[in-house]
Amino acid sequence: MPHVAFTSQLRRFTATPEVDSGAATLRGALDDAFAVNPRLRGYVLDDQGHLRANVVVFIDGRRSTDRVALADALQPASRVYVLQALSGG
Template sequence: MAKLVFTQQLRRFTDTPQVDTPAATLRPALEAAFAVNPRLRGYVLDEQGHLRPHVAIFIDGLRVRDRVTLDDALRPDSSVHVLQALSGG
């Protein structure tokens, strides 16, 4: 099963479960995590269900391509890391 891992930055705001999921794409995998902690949805997705600008997701070390549909494919052994994106100047 694919494994979702949320980094420590998000733990400051809410519980961030590590989730194992049989999902074939990113969105249903995220939904599995939101089922465990519904508050997590607001930190990861905006009101339209798109990935928030300050959140980055990597699947097997590669940044997700589509921040709107979140249809990136997952393999059964994928590692998905969800973290707050860094910005600055």
């Protein structure tokens, strides 16, 4: 099953459950995590349901390419990591 994990930056604001999901897409896997903690959705997605500008998702070590529909395919053994992009210098 795909496994979804959130990095510690998001833990400062709300609980970030690690979730095993049967979903075939990134959207479905994130929805499974949001079902455990609905408040997390607002930190990851904007009002249109797209990834927030300051959020990056990696699937099996590669950056997610679909920030709008979140239709990136997941494999049964996929590892998904959600993190806040850091800025500054």
